[in-house]
Every structure is written in structure tokens, then in C-alpha cells.
Amino acid sequence: MSNTLTIGQSTTLNAIRALAAFAVLVGHTLSGVTPISWFGKIMPFQSLAVVVFFWLSGFLITYHCLTREKYSFSEYMIDRFSRIYVLYVPALIISFLVFVLFIGRTAPTAWDWIGHLLQLQHTPFARMIDGIPPITVFGGNTVLWTIAVEWWLYVFFGIAFFWRDMSAVERMFATVLAIPATLVVGYFTIWESVAWEWFLGAAFAYIYVFMPRVNWKQVLVPLAAVIFGLLWRFKKLSLASHMNMYDQQLLLLTGVAMMFIILASTNLRVSTPVKWIATKGAFLSYAMYLTHEPIRVLLSTQMNSAKPLNAWLSILICVLFSAVCAWLLEDKHLTLRKWLKKKIAPRETPLAASSTL
Template structure:
């Protein structure tokens, strides 16, 4: 059985910081495209899209943390497929539904202010429900970044089916079939290529984390991996280059090993701060493009436009997340308690 020990507080803070920074890179990357006209010019002819590189990092972190969470629940809480899928549903939909509503309201309002709302063609009920179900489709209005969630969601389904196959093989077989179809047949043929490989690399990394935690030179391995990844990215200008992505993932992994083995704490205030900052990264990821798009449409440009959009996107995401995303664990707990009560009543009969 795979040994799973709790991550150190320093390592947890590292992952919180990483999630926050990757989200900010996505915002800045899209901001450069909007307010400096870098799309089709500097990006990607001279450098890869930095927001896409950040997405690669998100997939690795997702694979690592979700696999580790599943193993922890199985070992310490007797977790089964019900807990896993309820957790995933709560995590995704406490954020997705409010963000879809936010995008609809903002797009609908500003669409009357401009005559060239080219993304308005996808502001339909059909697209809304396809996005809600996370079936691969065109993004709803200005929610362009949702494509990566559509990719990741079906990996979640596939992973759950594989891990909990012995718990309920019929349900798991369906999850493996549907998840595998969308992951390998549909999503892997898109421009992002095989991001499922990066996610799975993160899952494997979580299982061998304790074994490689003994390496004394993990920090140097991390910097070497990140450096080689950067070289490949700059040479190919391909943000989804699989070799660069795996080296990037290796760098993030060994940096986590370094922080996990360091007994010195960041301090409670710093840890709390990054936990709060990471807490709205999902909402920021789904809503920032809408903010940037409409500020650009309203005349924003240059450094000031980018700065204003960056600040406003973060403020809006923080406020929205404080009444939605922040409550995903409570929603999950209530749902699990509800299911447990139903099970108990069924057995009592």
C-alpha cells in the first residue's frame, strides 16, 4: 500500500502560493494579449503563451493534490467513490454555477453598450447548459478559460472510476468509459494536446512523493528541471510541448519535496495569507477573461489598462469567491451527511 503522510505546513503553503501565482500568470498573460496586442505577434511567434504554460502547471498540481487527497481519505476516513465524487462535484459546482451566472449578467449588460460583441454568438441557453455539464463545447460568452475545466473534469471522472473500481464496478466501468472517451478521444485532440499526461504525472508524483522525499539535492534538481523546461519552451514556442511540460512538472515536484523536508515554518500569518489568496484562484480563473475583455472593449489599453484589469479581476474574484467557492467544503460535508442519513434509513428498513 502506498504510504501517505501529511504534508508539512511549509509544503502546504508552497502549493497555496503556487496556485495563487499560476492564476495570476493566467490573468497577466491574457492581459498582455488584450492591452498590448501581443496575440498573433510576440505570442506565440517569439514566446509561448505564458497563460497556457500556467495551465500546464495547474494540471500537474491538480493531479498531485487530488490523487493525494483520495489516498488520504481511503487510508484515514475509509473514503469510497461516493465521498470522492461528492467532493469533486462540490468543489467544481460551488464555483462554476456562480461564475456562469456572473458571466451571463456581465455579458448581457455590456452587449448593449457595443456593436461588435463577437463572442455573443455563444451566449445561448444551449451553450450555457453544455458548459454547465462540462461537455466539450464552445465557451459560454466570455468564459473562454472554461475549456481547461472541461478537459480536467473528465479526467476526474476517469480517475474516480479507476481508483474505486472495486467499490462499485458497474458505476466505475461507466465512469471509466465516459471519462476515457472524453479524455482521450475528444479533449486530447484539441490544441492543448495531451494535458491528461501532465495530470497523470501529478497523480504518480503524489504516490512516490514519500520515496523521493529523501533526496538532499531536490532543490537543485527542481531548478535544473525548470531551466531545461524554459529552454524547450523558448525554442519551440509551444506552451503544450509534452517534454517541456513534464520537465516543468518535475521542477514543481522537487520544489515541493524541498519545502516538505524543510522543518522551518513560513509562519502562521504568511500561511494564512497564501491560503486566502489561493482560495479564490478557481473563481479568478473562470471570471478574469470577462473582466479583461470588457475593459478592453470599453477602451482600456496599455499598462494602465492592464493594471486596472488585473486589480479589478482580483477584487471581483475575491468577493464572488467569499460567498461561493469558500463554502465548497461545507457543501460537501452537508451532501455527505445527507447521503449517510438516506443510507441509514434504507438499512433500517
Template sequence: MTRRYKELDSLRGIAAIIVLLGHFLALFPILGKKVMYSTFGAYFSILWQGHSAVIIFFVLSGFVLSLPFYKGTEFNYLKYLIKRVCRIYIPYIVILFIAIGIKLGIHSKIGTIPGLVQWGSWNIEVSFNRVMDHILFLREFNPDAFIMVIWSLVHEMRISIVFPLIIFLLLRVNWKVSIGIAMFLSVIGYLLMKNIPSEFNMPVSTNYFITLHYSSMFIIGALLAKNREYLVSKIINLKVKYLLLPLGLLFFSYPRIPFMLLSKLIGEIDYELYLIIIDWYICFGAVLIILSALSSKLFSKLLLIKPVQFIGEISYSLYLVHPIVLLTTVHIFYGKISVPLILLISFIFTMVVSVLCYKFIEIPSIKIGRKLAAENSRGDISLRKKAS
């Protein structure tokens, strides 16, 4: 049986909270900027680096999904896909229709709110084609219509479908070639993004070109999982291990550093290249943070504190429901109570709703996935055996 790294669940939970805080601050840009550009913001920008948090989601997914393959356990693609669909897609579909129902229910209350960020207006029309786009994930579409964070879920599902093929390849090559493949995918994604512009803003686009780029983050996570024991054994007795977390947090918290340095050296950089550069920079930080979680006893103990673990358990529901709760609350209560109070109420309700969704949507869906997978366990093959 594959070991479950609970520390990594906690990291995912912390990342989900960071995404939440980022959206809470971004809802009213004027108010958010007062915090972000304050003295406090200069030192604690990690608290709202939502994009950095999404990159660590991708790296963690690559790490966790690859573990069974490295153990040489029997593999059945249908079984894998059933579990993945029930773990991620089914809860999303249920919460999507809840979001649509809420949006239709409060339609009369959705109006123009001064100073609200564009995605906060929640006024994109509900239509059959738009709903189908959100169900099928086939075309490029605007994720702001119902649950604006689901752009990352689109890439997660697409990459998950082909992930066994990626692992099949990684099992046959060394780490240098693996990194080369990851970088190649990013370069191809960049060239396609640059020459075939997206209809929607990067990096929250759902087009296939950026899926190519984000698949590189999964590969880095899988490569880290493949070499985790070797890396931890080398790091654990070295003093350098104490630098892993601070450096990782630096890369995570200040992703614009390489962009600013390169801009001074070579001049203006196009946005697509900017995206690629900062994502790889953040990815390196994510690797350092994960290595620290696996090699530092102190950091591991902090991540295994029960409240932190609990946030990790509900992190997926938290990620999906916080935009729905936030936008519902602001459109119902704006003008009746202060904005800080709206945000506080949103946070409390988000935590409550996340727990309910975890217990009554996520857990049942996971159980269904396990049951269906058990019924479709014939034809298992070992990728490691086949690779040899």
C-alpha cells in the same frame, strides 16, 4: 485525517496569477510582445507562462485528490463526486451565468477594438445550444464564448469523474508501470488528435482526445503524492535539493527548449507532437517545483507567507473571474482611458471580485458539498484494503 499541504495551495495561487498576467499581456498582442520580447521578458518570462501554470494545476490536482486514497481512508464514490461537483462545478455554473448576464448587459458596448486579440472580442453569439455546451461539457465547444479559461476546467471535471478508477489501478502497480500508463495515454491522445483534427485550436480544445493526454498529468501528480515521503527523505539531506527549484522554474519558464532542440535534430515537428513534448517537459518542471516546496524549508516559508496563502485560497475564483472582469473593463473603457490604466483597473477589480466570489460562492458551495456528502456516507469502502 489527510494532511493539507498549504504550500501547494500557495503554488496554485501563484499559478493563477501567472495565468492572469499572461492574459493581460496577450489582450493587445502588439503591446504584450514589447514586454515579452524585451530584455526584461527574456529573464522573467515565468510571469506570463499561462499554459505552464495550467499544467501545474493538473499535476497539483492529481497530487491532492490522490492523498486520501493512499491513507486507506474509507471511500464512497458518490460522496467523492458530490464534494468535487460542489467544489468546482457549482461555483463555475454560478460564475458562468454571471458572465452571460454581463455579456448580454454590455452587448451594445462590444465592438471592434483595433489590435485586440481574437478571444478578447467577446462577440460570439449567446445561444441556447452554446450555453448548454458550457453546462454539460459533453461536446467539443469554443470556450472563448463566455469564460475562455474554462477549457481546462472541462478536462479537470472529466478526469475527476474517473480519477478513483485511475487510483484503483495505480495502487496495484509500481512507479515504472504508472509512468508507462501516463505516457501511453499521452501517445493515444496524440494519435487521435493527429488523425481526427479538432475544430478548435489546441491546446485550448475541449475534445476528449486531449482529455486523455491531460489525464497523464494527473497520474504524475498522484504518483508524486504516493512516493512523496520517500522522495523528500532522500532529497532533504542532499545538496541537490538546492537545484530542484531553479531547474523546475527553468522548465516552467522556457517550455519551447525541447521543441527547438528536437527541431534542429529531426526537422519540423507537427503541432500535436509539439504540444505533447512541451507538456511533459513542463510536467517534469512542476514535479521539481512541488518537491522543492515539500523539501525546502526556505521555499516552504515563502509559500506560507499570509498574502501568498491568501492568493492560494482565492485562486479558483481568481482563475474564473479574471477574464470576465478584463473583457468587461476593456469593452467599457477602451477609447476613454489608456490601455495601461484599463489593465490596472482590471487587476484591482479582479482581486476584489475574486474575494467576493470566494466568500459568497465558493465557501457556501464547499459547505453544501460537505453536508450532502455526510448524508451520503453509507457504503464506504477502503480502496487500499480492497487492493490488498
């Protein structure tokens, strides 16, 4: 019998996701304040929060695939497409309106639009293959590079996970997608290490689902050891001129720490208010991640965001804006994927088990 997430573990995952999104927002905002901020500038924890997002993605997607019955590659791709694009496309439009129309930055070209819609931004094709024009960051929404890497990790994992049970049509489609997926995932595994964090999360999902159930007392010692290792690595890196939050050893230690934190929360008793806050925070985390940068930059043109008080006001406005976006759009991926499955993969499948994935 496979393990399923407990209430304590689900709440912990939601809280981590909410805190990671907030850390990205706070880090990006405080990095421009005067005097120089420790959080964001000296210690760019926003980058480490991105690493945490990769781990969460690898764990949750793999856990979902392992615990869901009668799941196909077509359904998987529809789920991933719907989850990404329902908020991603509006985020592109918001970025265009803010950076181009309101601030007056250079408008994206048709190739930039195509590249972002096909998740080619920040991918290695232009760097590895001569003749492919580079894709300019959309206006200035710098977080969008991670969405492209996430997308191709989804595709790469889906092909590997479902290959044996694919239909002939699915296998043809997967073969075409396998080429860009392998290039992107290979690049971000070998040259830029962030894909390792996604695979760490995926590996832990396999371990978690099939391992014997453990309680928090059994993981305290290894968790303490990993936290000590993290602190030691932070100390070593802080001696450098620039704190590299994408350091490979730091990535690995962070992924292992996440694993033990989830195991330690197996029997965690969660009060109703705490569960509500964690759930709502996770609900708006994706919208906050995608939209905070254009709103933050727009606000900086209207007020002196170098002042700490103004910076925190900007953070509050960004949170409120993301809450509105989440309220309008967050659950719409369920509607889209239900419609797509009727058109493309008509077999009826339950949706409730993965409503937040």
C-alpha cells in the same frame, strides 16, 4: 508509514496555485496591450499556468485519496461535484450577464447551457461523432474548457482508484460515466497532451506518499538539471513563429520540476505573513480563474485596456471582484457536500482534511 505534507510544502503548493491563477489573469490582460507585451503575447505564460493547474490537481486529488481513510467513490464524487459547481455555476451566470446582456454577444442556446452544465464544452464528442452539435464557448469565457477536462479527469481517476471497493450501485453508475470519461481523457492524452500533466501530478503523489523522507539538499542537483532542461526547451521553442506552451516536452519538464520544488520545500521555514498571503491567494485562485475573463472583457469596453496602466487597473479590479466571489462562495462547497452526503452517502466522514480540494 506514509508521508504527509509539511507546512513548507503546503505553503509552497498554495503559493504556486495563487501565482498560477494570477499569471492566467495577467497573461490574458497584457496580451492586448500596446506596445506588444512580452508576458502574455510573445511568451503566453498563461497557458503554462494552466498546465501547472493540471499538475496541482492531479497531485492534490491523488494525495487526498491516498491519505484519507474510509473514503468511498460516492463521497469522492460528491466532493468533486461540490468543489467544481459551487463556483462554476455562478461563473456561467456572470459570463451570461456580461457577454450577452451587457456587451450584446450572441446568447448561448439551450444546448450550450446543457453542454456546459454537463461539462461537455471543448470535449471531443462533436469532433469524433457525427451528428452531435458543437457547444459554443459560453459567451467568451475561454477558460471554461479546462474545467470540462478537469471534471472528466476526476471521474476517470475516481473510477480507477475506487473500482475494487465499489458497491454494486456505485459500479453501475461508474460504468455509465466511464464511457465519456475515457473518451475525453484519451483524447486529451493522445491528441492534446494536457492530461499528461494531470497524470504526472498523480504519479508524484503516489511517489511522495510512500517514498522515504528527503531534505532539500538531496534534490538540489536534480532540480537544477530540470530547470536547465526547461530553459533549453524554452530557448528551442522561442525560435518558432509561435511559442507553444503546450509542447509535450515542456509539459513533462514542468511536471518534473514541480515534483522537485515540492520535495525541496520539505523543511522550508515559513513566516506567518508569508503563510497567510499564500493561503489567501490560494483561497481566491479558483474564483479568479473562473471570473476574470468576463470582467476583463467588460472593463475593456469601458476603457482603453491597450494602455499598460489601464491594463494593470483592470487586473486589480479583476482580483478584487474574485476576492468578493471567493468570500461569498469559496467555502460553500463544504456546506453543499455535507448536505449531499447526508442524502446520498450518509456515513459520517471528516471534512477538515480536504477543505480546499
